[in-house]
Amino acid sequence: MVARIKDVEGALVDFWDWQSQGSCNTMDPEFFFHPEGERGGPRRRRIERAKRICQSCPVLEQCRExxxxxxxxxxxxxxxxxxxxxxxxxxxxxxxxx
Known part of the structure; x- marks a missing residue:
């Protein structure tokens, strides 16, 4: 049974490993997730800033999919x-x- 748990742990680590390589990994999540009630210009600007960070991200495709x-x-x-x-x-x- 222990071997099976280790296999699952390894599979989970592999599944999530790409996230540790993301350009956003050490950034404040507020760059990527809107605060309650954010609308209009402030929201558009935050989204555009986040997208600029994503443009050069080495795991952009994995993240998107x-x-x-x-x-x-x-x-x-x-x-x-x-x-x-x-x-x-x-x-x-x-x-x-x-």
């Missing part, structure tokens, strides 16, 4: 805002049902 496949509802992930991810997920669903 994780957020899309796991339905991350909040924040900027892989250079995509919440609204952009929602559009992509909706388009993927339409493509699968068509």
């Amino acid at each position: 994780y957020a899309l496949s796991h339905g991350e509802p909040y924040g900027v992930w892989g250079g995509l805002s919440e609204e952009e991810r929602n559009r992509i997920v909706s388009a993927r669903r339409r493509g699968k049902t068509a």
Whole structure:
């Protein structure tokens, strides 16, 4: 049984390892997740700042695909805002049902 737990632990570490390599790893999460009630210009500027950080991230693709496949509802992930991810997920669903 112990060997099985170790296998699972290793698999989990491998699954999440990409996050430790992200450009955002040591940054304040407020750069990527909006505070309660943030709207308009301040929200757009925060999203654009977060996207600029993502542009040069070595794990941008892994982050983006994780957020899309796991339905991350909040924040900027892989250079995509919440609204952009929602559009992509909706388009993927339409493509699968068509």
